[in-house]
Amino acid sequence: MWTFPSLVLKGCVLVMSGVCKWQMRLFIAFVCLALGAHGQVRYSVPEEMTKGSLVGNIAQDLGLDVKRLKAGRARIFTEDSREYIGLNADKGTLVIKDKIDREELCAQLSPCSLHFQIILENPMELHRVDVEIVDINDNAPVFSRKEIDFQISESSLPGTRYALDSAKDPDVQLNTLQSYILNPSDHFGLKTMSNRDGSKYVEMVLQTPLDREIQEEHKLILTAYDGGNPQKSGTVKINVRVLDANDNAPVFSQATYRAVLPENSVTGTEVVRVTATDQDQGTNGEVTYVFSRSSDSDMSLFVVDPNTGEITVSGHLDFEKSKEFQLNLEAIDKGGLTDMCKVIIELSDVNDNAPVISVISFSSSIPENSTPETVIAMLNIKDIDSGKNGQVKCTVSRDLPFRITSSSSNFYSLVTDQVLDREKVPEYNITITATDEGSPPLSTNTTITLKISDVNDNAPFFHRQSFTAHIMENNSPGAAIFVVEAKDKDKGNNARVSYFLDESLVNGISATDYISVNAESGMIIAARSFDYEQIKELTIRVKAQDGGSPPLSSNVSVKIIIQDQNDNAPQILYPVQSSGSLVAEIVPRSADVGYLVTKVVAVDVDSGQNSWLSYKLQKSTDRALFEVGAQNGEIRTIRQVTDKDAVKQKLTVIVEDNGQPSRSATVNVNVALTDSFPEVLSEFTDFTHDKEYNDNLTFYLVLALAVVSFLFIVSIIAILSVKCYRWRRERMFYKSNGNLPVIPYYPPLYADVGGTGTLQHVYNYDVYRTTDSRKSDLKYSGPCSESIISLDARETQTLTHAQREVKNFEATDDQVRHDILAN
Numbered sequence: 011m012w013t014f015p016s017l018v019l020k021g022c023v024l025v026m027s028g029v030c031k032w033q034m035r036l037f038i039a040f041v042c043l044a045l046g047a048h049g050q051v052r053y054s055v056p057e058e059m060t061k062g063s064l065v066g067n068i069a070q071d072l073g074l075d076v077k078r079l080k081a082g083r084a085r086i087f088t089e090d091s092r093e094y095i096g097l098n099a100d101k102g103t104l105v106i107k108d109k110i111d112r113e114e115l116c117a118q119l120s121p122c123s124l125h126f127q128i129i130l131e132n133p134m135e136l137h138r139v140d141v142e143i144v145d146i147n148d149n150a151p152v153f154s155r156k157e158i159d160f161q162i163s164e165s166s167l168p169g170t171r172y173a174l175d176s177a178k179d180p181d182v183q184l185n186t187l188q189s190y191i192l193n194p195s196d197h198f199g200l201k202t203m204s205n206r207d208g209s210k211y212v213e214m215v216l217q218t219p220l221d222r223e224i225q226e227e228h229k230l231i232l233t234a235y236d237g238g239n240p241q242k243s244g245t246v247k248i249n250v251r252v253l254d255a256n257d258n259a260p261v262f263s264q265a266t267y268r269a270v271l272p273e274n275s276v277t278g279t280e281v282v283r284v285t286a287t288d289q290d291q292g293t294n295g296e297v298t299y300v301f302s303r304s305s306d307s308d309m310s311l312f313v314v315d316p317n318t319g320e321i322t323v324s325g326h327l328d329f330e331k332s333k334e335f336q337l338n339l340e341a342i343d344k345g346g347l348t349d350m351c352k353v354i355i356e357l358s359d360v361n362d363n364a365p366v367i368s369v370i371s372f373s374s375s376i377p378e379n380s381t382p383e384t385v386i387a388m389l390n391i392k393d394i395d396s397g398k399n400g401q402v403k404c405t406v407s408r409d410l411p412f413r414i415t416s417s418s419s420n421f422y423s424l425v426t427d428q429v430l431d432r433e434k435v436p437e438y439n440i441t442i443t444a445t446d447e448g449s450p451p452l453s454t455n456t457t458i459t460l461k462i463s464d465v466n467d468n469a470p471f472f473h474r475q476s477f478t479a480h481i482m483e484n485n486s487p488g489a490a491i492f493v494v495e496a497k498d499k500d501k502g503n504n505a506r507v508s509y510f511l512d513e514s515l516v517n518g519i520s521a522t523d524y525i526s527v528n529a530e531s532g533m534i535i536a537a538r539s540f541d542y543e544q545i546k547e548l549t550i551r552v553k554a555q556d557g558g559s560p561p562l563s564s565n566v567s568v569k570i571i572i573q574d575q576n577d578n579a580p581q582i583l584y585p586v587q588s589s590g591s592l593v594a595e596i597v598p599r600s601a602d603v604g605y606l607v608t609k610v611v612a613v614d615v616d617s618g619q620n621s622w623l624s625y626k627l628q629k630s631t632d633r634a635l636f637e638v639g640a641q642n643g644e645i646r647t648i649r650q651v652t653d654k655d656a657v658k659q660k661l662t663v664i665v666e667d668n669g670q671p672s673r674s675a676t677v678n679v680n681v682a683l684t685d686s687f688p689e690v691l692s693e694f695t696d697f698t699h700d701k702e703y704n705d706n707l708t709f710y711l712v713l714a715l716a717v718v719s720f721l722f723i724v725s726i727i728a729i730l731s732v733k734c735y736r737w738r739r740e741r742m743f744y745k746s747n748g749n750l751p752v753i754p755y756y757p758p759l760y761a762d763v764g765g766t767g768t769l770q771h772v773y774n775y776d777v778y779r780t781t782d783s784r785k786s787d788l789k790y791s792g793p794c795s796e797s798i799i800s801l802d803a804r805e806t807q808t809l810t811h812a813q814r815e816v817k818n819f820e821a822t823d824d825q826v827r828h829d830i831l832a833n
């Protein structure tokens with residue numbers, strides 16, 4: 011039995027050639043323990059040996075013969091059912107019967123041994139066998155999870171620790187977990203910590219700050235190593251997601267944005283779009299845009315979409331008010347971090363302003379004789395657009411006699427281009443047009459009305475060189491004969507035409523005695539009643555003069571033809587009538603039929619029809635004896651004179667003219683039918699008083715002549731004294747008063763009394779003429795000088811001469827009188 015240890019030792023050396031030295035020492039210790047027991051053997055085998063592998067030669071180690079083993083029916087007895095090691099009785103060896111996993115068998119217990127008995131019968135022997143299972147590095151460290159996820163805020167501070175899973179390695183001692191390594195290690199490091207039981211765990215420590223914006227995910231690998239040989243390891247993936255913190259402000263893509271925009275762009279026009287980016291995530295990266303209150307431009311003209319950064323027009327952009335806008339824009343993220351940018355918006359000019367014309371000075375009226383280049387108006391024209399849009403051209407219509415001159419920029423003068431004539435164009439509407447040079451051009455116009463004031467450059471004119479007028483004789487004084495009218499193309503006073511009668515002589519008498527002209531109406535008025543038998547026509551000149559200064563005038567000749575009226579009865583020249591009896595025509599009783607007794611001779615001072623005379627026998631003693639030649643007034647017998655016929659025959663012949671109504675005269679013709687003169691004398695005794703009558707007549711004629719001569723001398727003296735008195739008055743007047751303009755005024759104050767037609771009456775009438783209001787000169791004419799030959803049939807032949815008188819009166823200033831004197 012004493013060999014046993016050596017055997018054991020020998021077997022131990024044999025079997026456990028690969029076991030370490032410290033195991034060997036244990037093994038020796040176990041063997042020593044076994045010596046005290048009842049045949050005890052110890053073996054040591056590594057785990058995981060293949061089946062059949064030899065554990066030890068038990069027969070030899072127990073010092074038993076193989077036969078004894080067989081005979082004793084040696085077998086293995088284990089307390090638990092599982093048999094990892096079997097006995098090969100034939101060879102007397104112990105072999106691996108089942109694969110042994112130390113970790114399964116003993117877990118972390120160390121050393122790990124199998125205990126069993128080898129039982130022999132006949133004699134019964136009991137041998138205890140211990141087989142120590144030696145660990146081999148058959149397990150790698152293992153993490154319970156494949157991946158570990160962390161979510162770490164980027165704002166975490168360095169030094170922050172994160173617990174990591176521990177790896178497990180069932181192996182023991184050196185074969186178990188020894189160390190951890192974390193890779194990569196730019197942000198994180200490992201800190202190994204020990205539990206109170208001595209087990210180790212690791213923590214991950216943040217070493218440098220994280221930045222989500224640089225790297226959002228970090229993939230780390232934690233490797234656990236054991237100490238076996240060969241070394242084994244296990245890994246776990248660590249996913250670190252960096253959580254965003256609002257650590258980034260928004261950033262504009264440009265510090266300054268520029269945009270050029272035409273003025274008057276409509277609301278909603280996009281101006282520019284600004285963009286700011288925020289590297290943060292989620293709400294931290296959501297940017298809104300607002301105008302900064304620091305902008306000094308009018309921000310109400312623009313709006314910015316807070317989400318898109320699009321700036322659009324929201325008001326009326328007027329280049330003329332503001333050419334440039336600077337907007338300060340802020341981008342703000344939800345965390346309140348901001349960035350600023352400038353937006354400079356330049357407006358470009360659009361031709362949206364028409365020129366504005368202001369009339370600085372304007373003379374609304376110029377005289378027609380203004381020289382060319384006379385300034386009518388001064389204008390100021392402005393266009394507030396700029397560049398070409400603000401350059402203005404100013405024009406007036408070509409067909410007007412005006413033009414525009416420019417004195418200095420923006421200032422223009424409207425001047426006349428020609429001499430004007432009010433009589434052609436009295437008024438101009440001058441339209442001044444200002445056009446700028448924009449595209450399209452804009453224009454403005456203004457119209458000024460220029461009146462051309464009159465200058466007395468036109469004389470009055472009659473539309474004919476001369477006129478002819480007719481008037482019946484025996485007109486009433488003051489009768490209108492004719493109206494002359496002169497036109498004057500001028501205006502106002504310059505066209506106010508007054509008419510005057512030119513002083514000229516008609517039949518040696520001043521024309522004013524016959525005619526007057528109404529200064530205002532141009533009416534030619536008869537100043538007296540005309541007698542055709544005295545004057546058959548007269549020619550006067552009427553002057554038309556305007557009221558200009560100096561006045562212009564022209565004249566026209568008017569021929570006035572006086573027309574005959576049947577105002578004179580025929581006058582019988584033969585046989586001469588006297589009161590009482592006439593000389594008788596003697597017809598011999600033997601006279602033949604057709605004997606020419608006598609011829610009635612009559613004349614009519616009228617003319618034409620009015621002087622065609624016809625003769626008729628009005629009364630006769632014996633109608634059947636005589637006849638009168640109607641045309642020639644010859645009285646002839648129409649039958650033989652008989653003895654029965656009375657000696658004294660009295661015939662009345664009527665002479666009629668052919669006027670309408672006709673006038674007539676009668677004559678008595680005494681015819682004596684006798685062959686001897688004494689018979690005739692006795693018949694006509696009443697002829698004797700004829701001598702006495704004739705003496706008386708002569709006396710009366712001489713007396714009348716003396717009276718007429720006396721009256722004539724008295725008249726001459728009266729006229730001379732009146733003339734002298736007037737001359738003195740005029741001298742006094744002109745001394746006291748200057749020459750007043752003489753505008754004659756003729757009031758139509760005429761009157762006539764008595765009938766027209768026959769001149770059985772003599773008219774007296776007044777014509778008053780005032781030459782001016784201060785000095786009234788009344789002229790009185792009448793009765794007119796007419797020679798009237800009147801023949802009264804009931805009386806003997808009479809001849810009446812109406813006398814003509816002219817009286818002149820002086821009238822007082824305020825008084826216009828007329829007087830009617832009628833005989």
Ligand SMILES: *[C@@H]1O[C@H](CO)[C@@H](O)[C@H](O)[C@H]1NC(C)=O
Nearest residue numbers: 435436437438439440457459
């Ligand atoms: C000028 O204009 C006024 C007002 O429009 C008009 O009454 C007048 O007849 C015009 N004159 C001319 C000469 O056209």
Ligand SMILES: *[C@@H]1O[C@H](CO)[C@@H](O)[C@H](O)[C@H]1NC(C)=O
Nearest residue numbers: 512513551553563564565566
């Ligand atoms: C009348 O007019 C003519 C020209 O038409 C002029 O020659 C003449 O002198 C004028 N006569 C008077 C008396 O004014």
